[in-house]
Amino acid sequence: MIEIEQLKRTVIQCSLPAALEAMGERWSFMILRATFNGLSHFEQFQTTLGIARNILANRLSRLVEHGILERRDCPEDRRKVEYRLTAKGEALLPTLIALRQWGEKWEANVPNNPVLVDARDGKPIADVVVQAHDGRTLGLGDLRWVDRSDLEADQARCIYTGEPVGAK
Amino acid sequence: MIEIEQLKRTVIQCSLPAALEAMGERWSFMILRATFNGLSHFEQFQTTLGIARNILANRLSRLVEHGILERRDCPEDRRKVEYRLTAKGEALLPTLIALRQWGEKWEANVPNNPVLVDARDGKPIADVVVQAHDGRTLGLGDLRWVDRSDLEADQARCIYTGEPVGAK
Numbered sequence: 001m002i003e004i005e006q007l008k009r010t011v012i013q014c015s016l017p018a019a020l021e022a023m024g025e026r027w028s029f030m031i032l033r034a035t036f037n038g039l040s041h042f043e044q045f046q047t048t049l050g051i052a053r054n055i056l057a058n059r060l061s062r063l064v065e066h067g068i069l070e071r072r073d074c075p076e077d078r079r080k081v082e083y084r085l086t087a088k089g090e091a092l093l094p095t096l097i098a099l100r101q102w103g104e105k106w107e108a109n110v111p112n113n114p115v116l117v118d119a120r121d122g123k124p125i126a127d128v129v130v131q132a133h134d135g136r137t138l139g140l141g142d143l144r145w146v147d148r149s150d151l152e153a154d155q156a157r158c159i160y161t162g163e164p165v166g167a168k
Numbered sequence: 169m170i171e172i173e174q175l176k177r178t179v180i181q182c183s184l185p186a187a188l189e190a191m192g193e194r195w196s197f198m199i200l201r202a203t204f205n206g207l208s209h210f211e212q213f214q215t216t217l218g219i220a221r222n223i224l225a226n227r228l229s230r231l232v233e234h235g236i237l238e239r240r241d242c243p244e245d246r247r248k249v250e251y252r253l254t255a256k257g258e259a260l261l262p263t264l265i266a267l268r269q270w271g272e273k274w275e276a277n278v279p280n281n282p283v284l285v286d287a288r289d290g291k292p293i294a295d296v297v298v299q300a301h302d303g304r305t306l307g308l309g310d311l312r313w314v315d316r317s318d319l320e321a322d323q324a325r326c327i328y329t330g331e332p333v334g335a336k
Contacts, residue, residue: 037328114313118312122312126301133294138293146284148279151283
């Protein structure tokens with residue numbers, strides 16, 4: 001059992017709460033999925049997702065505020081606006097695909113359709129996994145949490161057990 | 169611009185909504201993070217996350233219902249219960265780490281601490297990315313959405329443009 005006491009040395013600065021501040025809501029992920037699929041107009045989102053207009057407007061504003069989408073005039077019709085993924089939004093691709101793959105394996109009763117394939121060879125993409133710097137796949141048991149200052153001092157040890165991590 | 173009309177041929181069966189049904193809420197991710205870090209008791213979650221007790225109880229129930237956590241008697245004190253990750257819960261590791269890494273890069277102003285390292289060599293883990301079957305890293309522009317029946321018939325084509333995908 002973990003003793004929270006042991007952790008007091010480590011200043012926890014995890015960016016997961018900040019990430020969830022931006023994305024921690026079901027509709028935000030669904031809108032993001034729609035933009036990954038090329039949708040960009042309010043009416044398209046509304047029709048495709050069947051989301052209430054006020055909720056959609058609210059979620060789009062939040063995604064724009066967080067710099068995940070950008071709002072700009074539609075080049076074909078300047079009275080309309082479109083929402084486009086920024087680089088920051090595009091960087092959510094691994095998260096979204098990991099979540100979809102998890103849902104396919106563990107939640108859905110049917111295989112995903114459409115299938116995501118690599119444009120170059122037309123083959124389905126691999127499962128999103130956690131990897132070591134050299135590409136080995138890592139599970140939860142292969143990970144350790146290390147204080148950054150210890151890591152920088154080349155004295156990595158687990159923040160929970162105090163045991164050294166990695167071969168010396 | 170995407171014409172939704174083109175998509176009518178494809179029966180969309182995406183498991184993202186099902187995944188979000190289970191996980192689509194900020195606290196669910198935060199509780200999951202805590203279990204990845206080894207916490208297992210109601211009081212530990214409550215103290216560490218600063219979450220209201222009724223919300224915590226509700227979210228724990230939902231995670232148990234979805235088979236992400238399992239509830240069992242504590243071996244040391246049978247009056248207490250503990251919440252443990254199931255295999256299904258552990259399979260959310262890539263999603264959670266991808267989201268944390270995204271937050272570190274794009275949302276937080278400080279680097280993550282503690283640092284996640286590989287137990288074997290003590291080096292920080294790699295960024296979670298989308299990969300082809302042979303390990304090439306893929307971005308959004310490298311992906312195509314293909315109807316499963318076309319893929320199985322070896323006639324993969326993009327569901328949006330109708331263009332063939334992959335070399336023949």
